[in-house]
Amino acid sequence: MKTDQLLETIKQLVAIESTAGNPAGLQEAYNFMIDFLLGRDKQLTIERFERNGKPSLLAYRGATRPEKFHLILNGHLDVVPGKSEQYQARLEDGKLYGRGVYDMKAAVIAMADAFCEYVDKVPFALGLQLVTDEESSGKHGTLYQLEEGVRSDFVICGECGRASDKHEIANAAKGIAIVEVTLKGRSSHGAYPWKGDNAAMRAHDFITALQERYPVPAEETAASTISVISVRTNSDAHTKTPDQAVVKLDARYTPHDPDLSTLERFEAFIHQLDPEATISHVHDFSSPLYTDPTYPQLLALKAAAEAVEGAPFNLVQRNATSDGRHYGDVGNQACEFGIAGENQHADNECITIEALEQFRATLKRFLGQSSQPAKLANQVAATVAAEAPVAA
Numbered sequence: 001m002k003t004d005q006l007l008e009t010i011k012q013l014v015a016i017e018s019t020a021g022n023p024a025g026l027q028e029a030y031n032f033m034i035d036f037l038l039g040r041d042k043q044l045t046i047e048r049f050e051r052n053g054k055p056s057l058l059a060y061r062g063a064t065r066p067e068k069f070h071l072i073l074n075g076h077l078d079v080v081p082g083k084s085e086q087y088q089a090r091l092e093d094g095k096l097y098g099r100g101v102y103d104m105k106a107a108v109i110a111m112a113d114a115f116c117e118y119v120d121k122v123p124f125a126l127g128l129q130l131v132t133d134e135e136s137s138g139k140h141g142t143l144y145q146l147e148e149g150v151r152s153d154f155v156i157c158g159e160c161g162r163a164s165d166k167h168e169i170a171n172a173a174k175g176i177a178i179v180e181v182t183l184k185g186r187s188s189h190g191a192y193p194w195k196g197d198n199a200a201m202r203a204h205d206f207i208t209a210l211q212e213r214y215p216v217p218a219e220e221t222a223a224s225t226i227s228v229i230s231v232r233t234n235s236d237a238h239t240k241t242p243d244q245a246v247v248k249l250d251a252r253y254t255p256h257d258p259d260l261s262t263l264e265r266f267e268a269f270i271h272q273l274d275p276e277a278t279i280s281h282v283h284d285f286s287s288p289l290y291t292d293p294t295y296p297q298l299l300a301l302k303a304a305a306e307a308v309e310g311a312p313f314n315l316v317q318r319n320a321t322s323d324g325r326h327y328g329d330v331g332n333q334a335c336e337f338g339i340a341g342e343n344q345h346a347d348n349e350c351i352t353i354e355a356l357e358q359f360r361a362t363l364k365r366f367l368g369q370s371s372q373p374a375k376l377a378n379q380v381a382a383t384v385a386a387e388a389p390v391a392a
């Protein structure tokens, strides 16, 4: 696929307002990709999934799904809401601007192009997985497909997060725990506070104790963080103190964090802050993504990226997570490697055409090398020997 065609296809996909609040747009983006894939290759098998109004697909060669893929390319078609002009992608000074060009419609088209070109050339089961709910939860796309038995040795999430000046592949991402903590008190008349146990003040004390253990960092940190998202109390009169407060927390945690690595540990930690506090609702609890830095496919991808971009790549940990985490939960290896760009979720979201072409070239080089197993094995051995692994 030539660059002009690639850009035109990306523009068409960007023009579809595929936000969580627009189910017709999600469906349209999904249909667009099915048409694109079958337009390139009528013999492809496209397995179609849907849960909770979120369609997703899995494309591969052959009549039946392999028990375990060797490699899956994973992407999402949903975007966060943008201004109407952002859905008309525009080229300016070698950059492509538009909602979703960075996160991550351009990567989806580049992955689909590489997939179609290599699905018959690689000597292993290759899959392309496209979902429509990554920005909202990932539970009805990637996670649902995993619940339906999809597995892969290695997964490349073409997810953004890489800045233009960075040469990075993320082999780790913090886990996520979004919970509501309920604190009980006892109401009193507001004029007689000594007669009650004000739940708003318990929430204050709880947050103060939390901040002593997990202070707000002054700058980016590889350590776990816990943010307070909301505090609500239940008083129904101006003169009545509340007997219940609910504090919503967004925790991002590193592998093996003693306070957060399981829900039980998190609950025990909450009890240390207030013995009567309870976790009353779990919105999300997902493991960190972590792939061994010496994993051969990860190193082969790194070598391909280095050859294409002519610069050493670092393996890094991301603060936010992606659908790759769901693969970690079933023991499969995954990484995030996307197009370098700027302004994720912001009005001036963009990528450069150069970065787009580098991304596509890296995928093709990686897949091309994979079709020569002996050469690949030698390269990987040499790379492992030359570099110390990144610490967990």
Ligand SMILES: [Zn+2]
Pocket: 076, 103, 104, 134, 159, 160
């Ligand atoms: Zn994304």
